Amino acid sequence: MRLTTKGRYAVTAMLDLAYHSQQDPVTLTDIATRQTISLSYLEQLFARLRRAGMVTGVRGPGGGYRLSRAASEINIAEIIEAVDEPLDTTKCAGEGNCQNNKACLTHDLWMGLSDQIRGYLKGISLGDLLTRHHVQEVAKRQEQDTKVVEIHRQQRVGA
Amino acid sequence: MRLTTKGRYAVTAMLDLAYHSQQDPVTLTDIATRQTISLSYLEQLFARLRRAGMVTGVRGPGGGYRLSRAASEINIAEIIEAVDEPLDTTKCAGEGNCQNNKACLTHDLWMGLSDQIRGYLKGISLGDLLTRHHVQEVAKRQEQDTKVVEIHRQQRVGA
DNA sequence: TTCAAAGTTGACTAATTTGCTTGGTTAAGT
DNA sequence: ACTTAACCAAGCAAATTAGTCAACTTTGAA
Numbered sequence: 001m002r003l004t005t006k007g008r009y010a011v012t013a014m015l016d017l018a019y020h021s022q023q024d025p026v027t028l029t030d031i032a033t034r035q036t037i038s039l040s041y042l043e044q045l046f047a048r049l050r051r052a053g054m055v056t057g058v059r060g061p062g063g064g065y066r067l068s069r070a071a072s073e074i075n076i077a078e079i080i081e082a083v084d085e086p087l088d089t090t091k092c093a094g095e096g097n098c099q100n101n102k103a104c105l106t107h108d109l110w111m112g113l114s115d116q117i118r119g120y121l122k123g124i125s126l127g128d129l130l131t132r133h134h135v136q137e138v139a140k141r142q143e144q145d146t147k148v149v150e151i152h153r154q155q156r157v158g159a
Numbered sequence: 160m161r162l163t164t165k166g167r168y169a170v171t172a173m174l175d176l177a178y179h180s181q182q183d184p185v186t187l188t189d190i191a192t193r194q195t196i197s198l199s200y201l202e203q204l205f206a207r208l209r210r211a212g213m214v215t216g217v218r219g220p221g222g223g224y225r226l227s228r229a230a231s232e233i234n235i236a237e238i239i240e241a242v243d244e245p246l247d248t249t250k251c252a253g254e255g256n257c258q259n260n261k262a263c264l265t266h267d268l269w270m271g272l273s274d275q276i277r278g279y280l281k282g283i284s285l286g287d288l289l290t291r292h293h294v295q296e297v298a299k300r301q302e303q304d305t306k307v308v309e310i311h312r313q314q315r316v317g318a
Numbered sequence: 319t320t321c322a323a324a325g326t327t328g329a330c331t332a333a334t335t336t337g338c339t340t341g342g343t344t345a346a347g348t
Numbered sequence: 349a350c351t352t353a354a355c356c357a358a359g360c361a362a363a364t365t366a367g368t369c370a371a372c373t374t375t376g377a378a
Contacts, residue, residue, distance in 0.1 A: 002161055002364095003248035003269065004336065012265045027353065036258060041338055047355070060346030061352045076268070089162035099195055102300070106171045108293050109235070110162065113279060120275045124268070134267050141261070163365065186324070200367055206326070219375035220323045 007085035009037050010045050014079050017055065018071040018126045019139050025064030034142045045083050052082035072127030077118050079126075087118045166244035168196050169204050173238050176214065177230040177285045178298050184223030193301045204242050211241035231286030236277050238285075246277045 013031050020026045028046060032039040046065060049055045054074055055065045067074065077087055090110040091098045098104035129135050172190050179185045187205060191198040205224060208214045213233060214224045226233065236246060249269040250257045257263035288294050 002163070002245070003272075004161075005250065006336075008248075008250060008265065008269065009337095011268070012263060015264055029353080035264065038338055040340080041336095043355075044338090050355090057354055058346090059344080059352090059354050062347070063345090063353050065354085086161070089167075091164065091167060100304075103293070103297060104171060105174055105194065105294060105297050105301070106167065106288075107297075108291065109170070109283070109288065110167065113162075113276070116279045117272070117276060120272060129265075129268060132267065134262070135264060138262060138264050138266075142264070145259075165365080168366095188324085197367060199369080202326075203367090209325095216325055217375095218323085218325055218373085220377065222324050222375080224325090 003080075004085060006045070006083055007080040009035075009041070010049065010083040010085075011076055011079050013037065013042060013045065014049070014054070014067075014074070015126055015129055015135065016139075017065060018067060018074075018130055019135075021064075021066050024062070025058045025066045027064040030064075030146075034146050048083050049079070052078070054079065054082060067126075070127065071130060072125045074126045075122050076124045076126075076129075077121035080121065087121065088114045089117070090114060162239075163244060165204070165242050166239040168194075168200070169208065169242040169244075170235055170238050172196065172201060172204065173208070173213070173226075173233070174285055174288055174294065175298075176224060177226060177233075177289055178294075180223075180225050183221070184217045184225045186223040189223075189305075193305050207242050208238070211237070213238065213241060226285075229286065230289055231284050233285045234281050235283045235285075235288075236280035239280065246280065247273045248276070249273060 012035050016031050016035055017026050020030070028039055028042045031037070032042050046055060046057070050057055050065075054068055056068050057063070057065055081087060086093070088094060090107065091104070092107070094111065094114070096103045096107055098107055171194050175190050175194055176185050179189070187198055187201045190196070191201050205214060205216070209216055209224075213227055215227050216222070216224055239246060245252070247253060249266060250263070251266070253270065253273070255262045255266055257266055
């Protein structure tokens with residue numbers, strides 16, 4: 001049972017976006033530095049999120065990404081599935097042909113588990129996460145940390 | 160979110176064992192043919208299950224494996240964790256050092272998910288599964304299918 | 319006592335997936 | 349024009365998975 005960084009990055013980036021894009025769009029470069037995710041990898045993930053209709057890209061200077069819907073209307077399950085990480089623990093993707101075209105001994109067990117996981121993550125929206133204390137604290141800490149990074153960058157340029 | 164065949168095979172094999180080892184021990188060869196799992200791969204999994212104290216090996220002719228405890232005393236979560244498939248969806252294995260030694264933005268979310276999964280699977284025992292209609296049907300079908308295989312084998316030897 | 323059935327162990331491997339990198343093109347604001 | 353940022357495509361190295369192969373040990377039965 002493993003969630004790869006793909007799904008984790010996608011949710012983290014979306015949460016960062018929800019937190020920072022109240023008015024202006026947010027650039028992937030900003031998200032990448034705050035969340036320490038590779039920029040080009042983020043681009044790939046956002047291509048999928050855009051195709052899934054969850055974010056809107058704004059090109060040109062001052063551009064970036066915005067949520068296409070309200071944060072409370074985007075749940076975690078759909079983010080993870082949008083980047084192609086299936087929330088499914090069966091071998092047969094729920095088809096029931098796990099063993100010689102018939103259901104395997106434990107098919108129903110994994111179906112139940114998958115429903116459990118999907119149900120749990122469907123019940124949580126980006127909006128829900130935003131209201132959590134822990135998320136707010138971490139987000140503030142990250143803003144401080146990245147400000148420091150920017151000062152360092154400017155000092156290097158100035159020197 | 161993906162459960163690998165490692166964990167799935169382990170649970171399937173344990174369920175097969177629970178179903179067939181009412182008196183005599185069951186050989187891995189039998190389990191391998193019934194569940195279409197590679198024998199040598201099964202051996203690796205059972206080595207771990209044995210070290211975890213869940214099964215007992217009986218050597219020599221007529222040997223095989225037996226459950227060390229009652230089927231109702233073995234839950235699915237411990238089987239999966241015994242074969243080294245962690246039921247944990249955080250990056251940091253729950254340590255909270257996911258980003259530069261501090262908790263990442265979504266740490267709590269994955270902790271909650273992991274608890275959810277573990278709780279669900281802890282609440283289901285091999286004994287519970289045995290009583291399910293679907294499991295009984297599939298197990299009977301598999302016994303028929305493997306009998307057919309054996310007849311074919313004998314016919315080939317006879318010819 | 320010897321054979322063979324079964325468990326036990328360890329090393330090695332092919333295929334797949336992941337998490338990137340590189341190197342672009344296109345659109346929009348200044 | 350120039351810059352900024354989204355958008356796109358191909359390729360690649362490390363890790364993981366799902367095994368195979370080959371040897372060895374223990375034990376019951378003939």
